[in-house]
Amino acid sequence: xxxxxxxxxPVHEGLFQSDPPxxxxxxxxxxxxxxxxxxxxxxxxxxxxxxxxxxxxSGTLRGWTTVTTAPPGYGGAVPYGFGIVELPEGLRVxxxxxxxxxxxxxxxxxxxxxxxxxxxxxxxxxxxxxxAP
Numbered sequence: 001x002x003x004x005x006x007x008x009x010p011v012h013e014g015l016f017q018s019d020p021p022x023x024x025x026x027x028x029x030x031x032x033x034x035x036x037x038x039x040x041x042x043x044x045x046x047x048x049x050x051x052x053x054x055x056x057x058s059g060t061l062r063g064w065t066t067v068t069t070a071p072p073g074y075g076g077a078v079p080y081g082f083g084i085v086e087l088p089e090g091l092r093v094x095x096x097x098x099x100x101x102x103x104x105x106x107x108x109x110x111x112x113x114x115x116x117x118x119x120x121x122x123x124x125x126x127x128x129x130x131x132a133p
Contacts, residue, residue, distance in 0.1 A: 011117055011128040014038060018114045022054035023093065023129065034089040059085040059131060061108040062092060066100035075118035075126070085110055085131050098132030108133055 010016065015037055016023050026035045028042035029049035036055060041048050064083030070076070081097025083104070097104075098113065110131040117128040 007123075008116075008125040008127050009120075011126050016112075016114065016129045017054060018127070020054075021057050021112050021114050021129070023087075023112065025053055025055045025089075025091070026050040027053045027089075034087075034091050036091055036093055055091065056088045057112040059087045059093070059110055059112075061097075061104055061110050061131070061133075062086050062106065064097060064104045066102065068100075076128075077118075081130075083131070096128065096130040098130050101133075104133075 014024060023036055024038055026038050027033070027050065028035070028045060028047050029051055030047040031042060031045040033042060033044040034053070034055065035043050035050075038052060039050060042050055062084045064081055066079050067082050068079045070078050079100040081100045083095060083097045084092050085095050086092045110133055112129055113132055114127055114129055117126045119125055
């Protein structure tokens, strides 16, 4: 469940929680694999026996780039960092990074944070997650 104040809302419901910050995924009750985002069946073994879990808020940077042109429908600032973060659960998450910093290094420890992405037309702040060194 998301606990954001009424003046904010997540970019997409059910992807993350803000307190404590964490991505929301599932763990398979049969093969013990984790998945993100949440799923009703395990993408590894097909089991329908999955449990909702909050994933680790720390990880390891495995790849990165800088996005310099806004993709269609994106309302945030550019440039921004974009990369792959490996979580302790064994998942690799494609994610926004806190900076478009070219000084990233392979294996850099990173931590999840919840940040404002942009303001909607009604003034509501849209929030998302990103990883920062």
